[in-house]
Amino acid sequence: MTLAELATAVSTRYPDVVVAREEATLVVAPDDLLAVLTWLRDAPGVQLDALMSVTATHWPDRDPSFWVVYELRSTALAQRLRVKVGIRDDGQHVASVTGMFPTANWHERETFDLYGIVFDGHPDLTRIMLPADWSGHPLRKDEPLGGVPTWYHGALMPPIDERGMA
Amino acid sequence: MRINPQDRPVAPFDPSGDVAEDFRDPATGDFRQETMIINMGPQHPSTHGVLRLLLELDGETIIRCKPIIGYLHTGIEKNTEYRSWVQGVTFVTRADYVAPFFNELSYCMAVERLLGVEVPERARIIRVLVCELNRVTSHLVAIATGGLELGAVSMMLYGLREREIILDLFESLTGLRMNHAYIRPGGVVMDLPEEAPRKLRNILDILPGRIDEYETLLNDNPIWRERNMGVAVLSAERCMELGVTGPPLRSAGVALDLRKDEPYCGYETYDFNVITRTEGDAYARYRVRIDEMRESLKIAEQAFARLGETPGPVMIEDPKVGWQSKLSVGPDGIGNDPEFLDHIMEESMEALIHHFKMVTQGVSVPDGEVYVPVEAPRGELGMYVVSDGRNRPYRVKIRDPSFVNLQAVPDLVEGGLVADIIPAIASIDPVMGGVDR
Amino acid sequence: MPVERYEGVQLGTTPEEIEDEVERGVLLTTLDRAIGWARKQSMWPATFGLACCAIEMMATGAGQYDLSRWGMEVFRASPRQADLMIVSGRVSQKMAPALRRIYDQMADPKWVIAMGVCASAGGMFTNYAVIQGVDTIVPVDIYVPGCPPRPEMLMYGILSLQKKVRTEEPFK
Numbered sequence: 001m002t003l004a005e006l007a008t009a010v011s012t013r014y015p016d017v018v019v020a021r022e023e024a025t026l027v028v029a030p031d032d033l034l035a036v037l038t039w040l041r042d043a044p045g046v047q048l049d050a051l052m053s054v055t056a057t058h059w060p061d062r063d064p065s066f067w068v069v070y071e072l073r074s075t076a077l078a079q080r081l082r083v084k085v086g087i088r089d090d091g092q093h094v095a096s097v098t099g100m101f102p103t104a105n106w107h108e109r110e111t112f113d114l115y116g117i118v119f120d121g122h123p124d125l126t127r128i129m130l131p132a133d134w135s136g137h138p139l140r141k142d143e144p145l146g147g148v149p150t151w152y153h154g155a156l157m158p159p160i161d162e163r164g165m166a
Numbered sequence: 167m168r169i170n171p172q173d174r175p176v177a178p179f180d181p182s183g184d185v186a187e188d189f190r191d192p193a194t195g196d197f198r199q200e201t202m203i204i205n206m207g208p209q210h211p212s213t214h215g216v217l218r219l220l221l222e223l224d225g226e227t228i229i230r231c232k233p234i235i236g237y238l239h240t241g242i243e244k245n246t247e248y249r250s251w252v253q254g255v256t257f258v259t260r261a262d263y264v265a266p267f268f269n270e271l272s273y274c275m276a277v278e279r280l281l282g283v284e285v286p287e288r289a290r291i292i293r294v295l296v297c298e299l300n301r302v303t304s305h306l307v308a309i310a311t312g313g314l315e316l317g318a319v320s321m322m323l324y325g326l327r328e329r330e331i332i333l334d335l336f337e338s339l340t341g342l343r344m345n346h347a348y349i350r351p352g353g354v355v356m357d358l359p360e361e362a363p364r365k366l367r368n369i370l371d372i373l374p375g376r377i378d379e380y381e382t383l384l385n386d387n388p389i390w391r392e393r394n395m396g397v398a399v400l401s402a403e404r405c406m407e408l409g410v411t412g413p414p415l416r417s418a419g420v421a422l423d424l425r426k427d428e429p430y431c432g433y434e435t436y437d438f439n440v441i442t443r444t445e446g447d448a449y450a451r452y453r454v455r456i457d458e459m460r461e462s463l464k465i466a467e468q469a470f471a472r473l474g475e476t477p478g479p480v481m482i483e484d485p486k487v488g489w490q491s492k493l494s495v496g497p498d499g500i501g502n503d504p505e506f507l508d509h510i511m512e513e514s515m516e517a518l519i520h521h522f523k524m525v526t527q528g529v530s531v532p533d534g535e536v537y538v539p540v541e542a543p544r545g546e547l548g549m550y551v552v553s554d555g556r557n558r559p560y561r562v563k564i565r566d567p568s569f570v571n572l573q574a575v576p577d578l579v580e581g582g583l584v585a586d587i588i589p590a591i592a593s594i595d596p597v598m599g600g601v602d603r
Numbered sequence: 604m605p606v607e608r609y610e611g612v613q614l615g616t617t618p619e620e621i622e623d624e625v626e627r628g629v630l631l632t633t634l635d636r637a638i639g640w641a642r643k644q645s646m647w648p649a650t651f652g653l654a655c656c657a658i659e660m661m662a663t664g665a666g667q668y669d670l671s672r673w674g675m676e677v678f679r680a681s682p683r684q685a686d687l688m689i690v691s692g693r694v695s696q697k698m699a700p701a702l703r704r705i706y707d708q709m710a711d712p713k714w715v716i717a718m719g720v721c722a723s724a725g726g727m728f729t730n731y732a733v734i735q736g737v738d739t740i741v742p743v744d745i746y747v748p749g750c751p752p753r754p755e756m757l758m759y760g761i762l763s764l765q766k767k768v769r770t771e772e773p774f775k
Contacts, residue, residue, distance in 0.1 A: 021279055021536055050406060052539070053565040057552055069550065071537050071565070075406065078427045082537060103409030106573050114243075124188065129239040129602060130732075131697045138731050139244055146241075146731030150724075159729055160248045208701050211650045211680035215657070216698060237698040238654055241732035256727065263655035307658065326665035333662075343662075344655055344751055599654050602695070 001045075001077040009045040010081065017081075025082045030094050033085055037100060040072060040081065048072040048081055051097065054107035056087075056115045058141045064088040066117055070097070087117055096122040114139035189222050189230060198222075201229060206587070208237045214311065214591055215598030219575070226583045231576045235569075238602040246562040250528030251277055252489060254559055256347045258549070261564050262600035263345060265304040267297050268542040269549075270349040273562070275430060276538040276551040277351040280531045283487055288478040289353035290432045295366075295469040296339070296348065297431075297540075298462040302373065303329045304543035305455040305462075309380065312452070312592035316393050321383060328376050335365045341493070341501065351529065352488035353481035358473070370467055377459055384452070394449035398578040398590035401446060408577070409570045412545025413454045414594060418446035424541035436465050448593035455595075458543075485520035487529050528557045537565075544568050544595055566600035635772060642686075642712060643765035645674035649685030649709065651702075653692025656719035659751040660691045668754035673761065682708040687764075688741070689757075693721035694734040706741045714768065716760055717743045720750050 007024045011017045014036065018025045028036045040048040052071040059065050064086035072081045087094055096119035097104045108119045109128040116137035119125060127134060136143055147159030157163065191198050207218035216237035222230040242261055246254040258273045259266040271293055278285060285293075310325025333343045338359055340346035348355055384390045400410065402418040415422055423440040425433040441457040443450035482488035492503035510518040533555040539548040545567025552561040571594050578590040652660055664670045664678065671677075679685040682705045694702055706715070717737050720726040723746040725735035737743060744767060747760035 021282070021534060023536060025535075051409060052546065053537075053548060053550065053563070055550055055563040055565075057535075057561045069535075071548065071550065075422070080428075080537070080539075082535075101409070102407050103570060103573065106569065110569075127236075129236040129697075131236075134696070138241065144731075145244060145248055145729075147729030148725070148735050150729060160245075208698060209651060209682075209705055211678070216653055237695060237701070238693065239695045239697065239732050240654075240693050240728050241730040242728075244732075245728060245730055260655060260727075264658060311661075322661075323666045326662055327667060330662065330665075330667045343753065344658060 001079060003079055006046065006074070006077065006079045006081065009043070010040070013039060013043070023080065023082060025084060027084045027086070030085050030087060030092065033083075034095050034097065034100070036083065037070070037072075037097060040083070041100065045077075047074045047076050048079075050075050051101035051103055052080075054097070054104050054111060056111045056117055058115060058139070060141045064092075066115060068094055068111065068117060091118075093118045093120045095120050096125075098122055113137070116140065188232070189220070200224065211315070214596055217572070217591070217596065217598055217601075219587065221584070221587075223584065226585075228579050228582055228584060228587070231579050231587075233572055233575050235572065235598070235601050238598045240599075240603060242603045243562055243564065246559050248558065250557055251531060251559060252350055252524075252528055254562060255350055256345075258562065258564065259345050259347055260599060261603050262542065262544070262547065262566060262568065262597050264307050264597050265300050265543050266345050267293075267300040267349060268540055268547050269564070270347065271297055271431070272538050272540045272542075272547050272549040273551065274349050274351045275540070276536045276549045277531060279536045279538060280534055280551065280553050281351070281487060281529070282532070283352065283482055283484070285353045285482055286479050287432075288357075288473070288476045289480045289482075291469050291472050291476055292354050292358070292480060293349055293431055294433065294436070295466055295473070296336070296354075298465045298469070299332050299335070299369070301462045301543045302459050302466075303332050305459050308455055308543070308592070308595040309384075309452065312589070312595070313384065315588050315592055316390070318384065318387075318390065321380065324376070324380065324383075328373060331365075331369055331372065335362060335369060338362060338365065350481075350489050352484075353479070355481065355489060356493050357480045363470075366466075366470055370463060370470065373463055374460065377456060381456060391449060393585075394452060394589050394593070395445075395447055397448045397582070397586045398593055399445070399447045400574055400578060404577060405446075405574070408574045410545070410574050412541075412543070412567050412571065413451050413458065414446075414571060414574070415545070416441060417443045417450035417454045419444045424539055424546060428539065430538075430540060436468050438462075438465050448589040451593040451595075485517070485524070489524060490517070490521060530555065530557045531559075533560075539565070542567055544597065544600070545571055547600075564600070564603055566603065568594075568596035568598070568600045569603075572596050572601055636769070639769040639771060643768040645677075646687045646714070646765070646768075647677050647679045647685050648675055648687045648689050649682050649705065650678045650680050651688050651690055651705065653690070653694065653698065654721070656691035656722070656751045659754060660689060660718065660757065663754040663757050668758060670758070670761070673765065675761065682706075683710060685709055686712060687714050687716065689716045689718050690722040690737045690741075690743075691718040691751075693719075693726060693728055694737050694740075695732050696734065699734050699740055702737070703740050712768075714744045714764060715741050716745045716747060716764060718747045718749075718757060718760070719752060720748050723748060726750060 007017045007019045040046055050073040052073050054070055056066050056068045066087040068085045070083040108122050111117055112125050113127045113129050145161040150157045202223045204221045208216040218234040220232040221228055242257050246257050255270050258269045261269050306325040306329045310322045313321025337343050340348035402420045405415045405418050421440045421442045426440055438461045441454050492506040493501040494503040510521050531553040533553050535552040537548055537550045539546050547567055548565035550563040554560040579587050664676050717723045722737045725733055745760045745764045749756050
């Protein structure tokens with residue numbers, strides 16, 4: 001089973017699978033997420049039964065601005081697929097996949113902690129990396145890096161995100 | 167509009183993290199009186215770093231366990247967005263600091279996949295060699311600290327002694343004992359020095375005998391067996407549900423090793439076995455690690471033999487992609503090779519320009535996203551790297567195996583005794599730098 | 604008689620030097636020196652390994668670079684029994700209160716070594732998550748730079764601390 005065959009099998013149901021740089025990606029709407037993941041897990045010839053990682057990227061200039069990324073792996077076929085869901089910044093929630101994949105528990109908590117994306121149906125959506133009373137979601141692009149100015153050879157260097165690197 | 171985390175009911179300010187709000191009895195809303203809620207960590211001699219465990223105990227039996235992490239959160243992922251692609255290696259290598267080469271390898275393979283370049287063959291062999299030796303050192307640390315925590319103090323001394331021999335090689339190769347920043351996008355930063363083959367030969371001759379010593383010390387030791395056999399059992403099915411990979415999964419019988427199933431870096435051409443056991447307990451994981459060390463030495467032996475037959479560059483030739491400096495031990499104390507300095511200062515203006523642009527601006531990577539998994543000593547280590555076409559990463563996400571494996575801790579310890587937490591966590595072998603990043 | 608110089612403290616016998624010492628108020632009596640010697644002889648570090656520097660600290664305590672040459676291989680887990688806190692590794696925002704609490708629990712006399720650049724000044728991580736130097740929350744006696752510092756560097760830091768302990772006033 002090669003990646004092309006997997007992509008073909010997926011495209012019978014979801015035709016906009018994209019294969020680039022030896023990886024397959026599928027973009028879905030937030031409302032269809034659980035249905036898509038269920039189909040991907042159960043369909044013969046696809047069998048993407050293991051969730052490896054849940055993360056997000058923030059694109060402030062695009063709409064929708066948050067892209068939640070699920071990395072799936074098929075244990076039987078040893079192939080991978082990426083599923084992406086676009087979330088707007090205005091408080092749109094996305095369904096939690098912890099019911100299907102218990103491993104997503106901490107991944108979704110981390111994504112909530114660092115981006116502020118709320119996963120509906122998560123058993124315990126609290127901060128995991130930062131202190132419980134922290135305000136803000138640091139990995140968003142509109143949050144600063146938060147460094148301090150540093151003395152270096154007699155000059156005061158501003159923090160890295162204010163230095164104007166090329 | 168920001169999501170306000172304070173919308174959820176939050177317990178009174180607890181400076182050290184979450185409190186045991188969900189340990190309340192749902193019927194009465196209060197904490198049960200017959201059980202104790204005890205905190206283990208974050209500063210604890212046996213929790214493998216800054217891991218905090220909230221335990222609800224009935225006598226010595228654990229009714230409920232909640233791991234709390236985040237005490238080593240360093241913001242590595244955010245930092246990489248403000249530095250160039252090559253500088254990202256130095257950040258990423260400090261995530262899982264016991265096995266730094268794997269972080270670097272995964273990141274560099276991701277960058278190379280985005281760039282669409284192939285590294286030279288000699289660089290791939292060197293990468294395999296150092297990664298397998300790093301796997302040996304990582305398993306040595308795991309077994310050494312596991313032994314120390316259970317009372318086998320001499321195991322700690324032996325394990326770290328062997329590790330010193332391998333770290334000596336790493337130091338002559340990369341300049342540092344840990345956190346090397348040696349594997350860079352395009353290859354590795356410098357070739358093996360003259361004394362490396364002798365040191366490598368020494369390692370490959372000594373280590374197998376020493377591993378036999380560890381087995382003699384621990385395998386049939388009644389205390390070791392009592393504390394580890396039947397403790398922290400995790401079935402294969404539960405492992406797959408929780409996303410646990412690496413030695414815990416292989417000790418439960420599932421022969422999943424990314425070096426065999428999704429080979430990278432030329433692993434399909436090396437001859438080695440995937441070690442599995444069936445019991446799924448802490449003792450099985452220990453045996454898996456011991457045998458994996460032997461397999462790694464086998465691979466290192468093959469890589470060493472191939473190095474002799476594969477001359478060539480270790481960094482990609484394209485000066486706009488590869489880091490073209492050479493390093494050597496010299497009088498300036500910084501490592502610049504005098505020959506290379508001559509070349510860029512005296513001989514070739516073009517080389518000077520390329521070097522300058524490479525160091526100040528770095529390489530520009532076409533936009534796109536990739537996810538590259540490697541088989542780290544603790545499981546599947548993946549890097550999800552997103553580029554938007556500039557000379558800095560847009561997003562680097564480290565899928566760390568310890569982060570996912572630690573989710574299995576409640577399953578391992580609930581229903582058992584407090585003293586069984588130690589071998590349970592030692593057998594999972596988490597490295598908190600990778601967990602918290 | 605040769606003049607010994609430690610960290611700016613002069614111990615000698617020429618009249619000018621004795622005057623200097625009296626002015627500065629650091630004339631150590633024999634008892635003070637004895638107490639200082641006893642304190643530095645067998646300091647027990649607290650297990651405070653946080654990150655990569657902790658692995659180097661373990662390597663320093665192991666067989667090849669042996670800390671028990673100076674009586675320090677006994678890493679006490681309980682802060683009540685420890686007198687040296689080697690902060691080895693990056694201190695995150697979440698860990699800082701715990702670190703301060705451990706420092707407060709340690710009994711006097713106590714000393715702190717900031718091992719590595721992350722503990723000394725934040726290291727390469729000048730960002731939201733890392734405390735920019737552990738001396739913002741606890742008083743530090745010795746800073747050992749490095750990322751991570753070699754075991755020899757840590758040993759030099761420990762020996763410098765022992766010199767400092769030997770020559771400081773025991774009861775201030």
